[in-house]
Amino acid sequence: MSQDRICVGAFAGAFGVHGEVRLKSFCTAPEAIATYGPLWTEDGARSFTLEISRPIANGFAARVSGISTREQADALRGTRLFVDRSALPSLPDDEFYHADLIGLSVYDTGGRKLGSVAAVHNHGAGDILEITGPGLDAPVLLPFTLAAVPTVDLGAGRIVADPPEGVFGE
Amino acid sequence: MIAAVRPRHVLVHFGLHKTGTSTAERTLFDNRALLAPFAEFVGRKSWPEVSEAAKRYSQTPTPGALDRLGAALAARLSDTQTSGPTLCIVNVDLSGHIPGLGPVRDYGALPVLIGEVRRRIEARFGNPDLRFLVSTRASRDWLASLYWQNLKVSRLDLDREVFSTRLAPVAETGPLLAAVEATLGDRPLIRAPLEGSRDHRLGPAWPILRALDVPDDVVAAMIPHRRLKVTPDEETVAAVLELNRSALDDEECADAKAMLIALAGIDEG
Numbered sequence: 001m002s003q004d005r006i007c008v009g010a011f012a013g014a015f016g017v018h019g020e021v022r023l024k025s026f027c028t029a030p031e032a033i034a035t036y037g038p039l040w041t042e043d044g045a046r047s048f049t050l051e052i053s054r055p056i057a058n059g060f061a062a063r064v065s066g067i068s069t070r071e072q073a074d075a076l077r078g079t080r081l082f083v084d085r086s087a088l089p090s091l092p093d094d095e096f097y098h099a100d101l102i103g104l105s106v107y108d109t110g111g112r113k114l115g116s117v118a119a120v121h122n123h124g125a126g127d128i129l130e131i132t133g134p135g136l137d138a139p140v141l142l143p144f145t146l147a148a149v150p151t152v153d154l155g156a157g158r159i160v161a162d163p164p165e166g167v168f169g170e
Numbered sequence: 171m172i173a174a175v176r177p178r179h180v181l182v183h184f185g186l187h188k189t190g191t192s193t194a195e196r197t198l199f200d201n202r203a204l205l206a207p208f209a210e211f212v213g214r215k216s217w218p219e220v221s222e223a224a225k226r227y228s229q230t231p232t233p234g235a236l237d238r239l240g241a242a243l244a245a246r247l248s249d250t251q252t253s254g255p256t257l258c259i260v261n262v263d264l265s266g267h268i269p270g271l272g273p274v275r276d277y278g279a280l281p282v283l284i285g286e287v288r289r290r291i292e293a294r295f296g297n298p299d300l301r302f303l304v305s306t307r308a309s310r311d312w313l314a315s316l317y318w319q320n321l322k323v324s325r326l327d328l329d330r331e332v333f334s335t336r337l338a339p340v341a342e343t344g345p346l347l348a349a350v351e352a353t354l355g356d357r358p359l360i361r362a363p364l365e366g367s368r369d370h371r372l373g374p375a376w377p378i379l380r381a382l383d384v385p386d387d388v389v390a391a392m393i394p395h396r397r398l399k400v401t402p403d404e405e406t407v408a409a410v411l412e413l414n415r416s417a418l419d420d421e422e423c424a425d426a427k428a429m430l431i432a433l434a435g436i437d438e439g
Contacts (some may be wrong), residue, residue, distance in 0.1 A: 006175055007254035010207035012388070022385075024207045026253055028176045058385050078206035080254065088175065098296035099252035118244045119293035130293070132241065139241070 190374030221263035228266020309341035
C-alpha cells in the first residue's frame with residue numbers, strides 16, 4: 001500500500017476543563033509530532049496546529065488551534081492525525097523499510113511484469129523479497145541485494161529485478 | 171513507515187475457543203470509536219479468507235494449506251497502514267476449528283498457525299512491537315462449554331461425561347501454550363484466564379484493554395456488551411442431545427435444535 005499521508009498521532013479526548021486535548025503520538029520521538037507543521041484529518045478536510053503543553057500519562061496535553069473549550073476538545077476524540085510523507089525526514093538512499101517495499105510491482109530488466117512484493121523476510125542471512133503474481137504457481141523468493149534488485153523506485157511504486165537464473169522458473 | 175514514525179504496534183488475540191472471545195470482540199467493536207486513538211481492531215469477520223484458511227489448515231495441516239494462509243494474511247496486511255494506533259487482531263479462528271470429535275480433535279495445529287501469523291506480521295512491519303494474547307479457562311468449565319458448542323453444531327451423541335473424558339487432554343493447555351511460546355521466540359505471550367476478568371465490568375475485553383494501555387477514564391467511559399446467556403440449563407442440554415440421537419435428518423435436526431435453543435433464550439457464544 002502506498003502511503004502519501006502518514007498517521008503520526010490521534011486525539012484521545014479532552015484533557016482538563018480548559019480546552020486542552022489529550023494527544024497520542026506515534027512518532028519515534030513522541031514530541032516531534034508538534035514539529036511537522038499542520039496535521040490533517042485522513043480525508044484532508046480539516047487541519048490543526050498543535051502546541052504541546054506538557055507530557056501526561058499515555059501522551060501529551062496539547063493546545064489546538066481553534067479549540068478553546070472542553071466540549072470542543074472532546075469532540076475531537078478519536079480523530080487521527082496525518083502529515084504528508086514529504087514533510088517527514090526519510091532514510092538515506094539505498095535504505096528502505098520493509099513496509100515501503102510491500103506491494104511494489106516487480107519488473108524484469110526487459111520491462112516485463114513479474115509480480116509484486118508480498119512480504120519481506122529476514123531469517124538472519126539478509127532480506128528476501130517474496131514475490132507473488134498471477135503468472136506464478138508459487139511465491140518466488142528473491143534476495144534483496146543490489147545484484148538481484150538493481151532498482152527500487154518508491155515514487156513509481158516499482159522495482160526492477162535481475163534475478164539469478166532459474167529463480168522465476170525459466 | 172518512515173524514520174520519524176515508529177513501527178506500528180501489533181497485538182494478536184487468537185483465542186482459545188469458549189473463553190469469552192466473542193464477548194471480548196463485540197465489546198471492543200461496540201466501543202471502537204472511543205478506542206480509535208489506541209487501537210484499530212480486526213475481527214473474525216474482517217478478514218474472512220484468513221479465518222477460513224486457518225480453519226482449513228487445522229483440518230488438513232499441509233504445507234500448501236499453510237501457504238494459502240500465509241498468502242491470505244500477507245494480502246490483508248499489505249492493505250493496512252504501517253503507522254497509526256496499535257493494530258489489534260482479535261480472531262479466534264486463528265486457532266483453527268474448534269476441537270471436538272470431528273476431524274479436528276485438538277489444538278495440534280496451533281503452534282504452526284501462530285508461528286505463521288508471527289512471520290507474516292514481521293514480514294509486513296519489519297520489527298514491530300508484537301505481542302500475542304491468549305485467554306484460557308478452568309478445564310471443567312471449558313469442557314462443559316465445549317460440549318455444549320459441539321452439541322449445537324454437530325450430531326454429537328455422547329453423554330457429557332464421556333465427551334469430557336475423551337477431550338480432557340485438550341483442556342490441559344500448559345504444554346500447548348509452551349509450544350506456542352517456543353514458536354514466538356522473544357515475542358511475548360500474555361495469558362489471560364477468563365476467571366481473572368469475570369468480575370470486571372467489561373469482562374473478557376479487560377485483559378485486551380490492559381494490554382493496549384487504554385487509560386482508566388477511557389475504560390470507564392466504555393459501554394459493556396450485554397451479558398450473553400450462553401450456558402444452557404440441564405433440560406435444554408438433554409433435549410438437544412436427544413435430537414442429535416434422533417432419526418431426524420441433519421437439516422431437520424438443525425432446525426429443531428435452533429428452535430429449541432431460541433425458545434430457551436440462549437445466545438450464540
